[in-house]
Amino acid sequence: xxxxxxxxxxxxxxxxxxxxxxxxxxxxxxxxxxxxxxxxxxxxxxxxxxxxxxxxxxxxxxxxxxxxxxxxxxxxxxxxxxxxxxxxxxxxxxxxxxxxxxxxxxxxxxxxxxxxxxxxxxxxxxxxxxxxxxxxxxxx
Numbered sequence: 001x002x003x004x005x006x007x008x009x010x011x012x013x014x015x016x017x018x019x020x021x022x023x024x025x026x027x028x029x030x031x032x033x034x035x036x037x038x039x040x041x042x043x044x045x046x047x048x049x050x051x052x053x054x055x056x057x058x059x060x061x062x063x064x065x066x067x068x069x070x071x072x073x074x075x076x077x078x079x080x081x082x083x084x085x086x087x088x089x090x091x092x093x094x095x096x097x098x099x100x101x102x103x104x105x106x107x108x109x110x111x112x113x114x115x116x117x118x119x120x121x122x123x124x125x126x127x128x129x130x131x132x133x134x135x136x137x138x139x140x
Contacts, residue, residue, distance in 0.1 A: 014086035019062030025055025035117035037076040048101035
């Protein structure tokens with residue numbers, strides 16, 4: 001059996017479901033980026049991205065609903081759904097697949113690899129392990 005027949009296809013989508021994709025291949029890294037650009041464009045403390053130098057991205061639907069944004073004067077790039085704003089995968093410089101972990105519909109076979117730009121993290125992040133945890137929105 002050749003290795004191509006063993007390659008598992010994995011799927012994902014945006015929040016509204018207009019943009020759907022499949023990924024074929026393995027991931028090299030699973031990074032949590034704490035840079036101030038990622039904080040701004042995610043609206044949270046870090047961006048969680050799977051990275052691959054060999055996996056293939058295939059749009060199943062809605063590629064025309066996506067937009068690539070490049071922050072002028074930086075290497076910061078984001079692909080998102082023009083309808084719902086969800087972060088979506090893209091090829092960075094045409095060769096490295098960047099896959100926002102929040103858009104996937106599968107359990108990645110790679111554990112988180114590293115926190116990057118950690119010195120830029122929101123300082124209140126350090127106290128998160130001490131906060132209350134709920135399985136749903138708390139009452140009161």
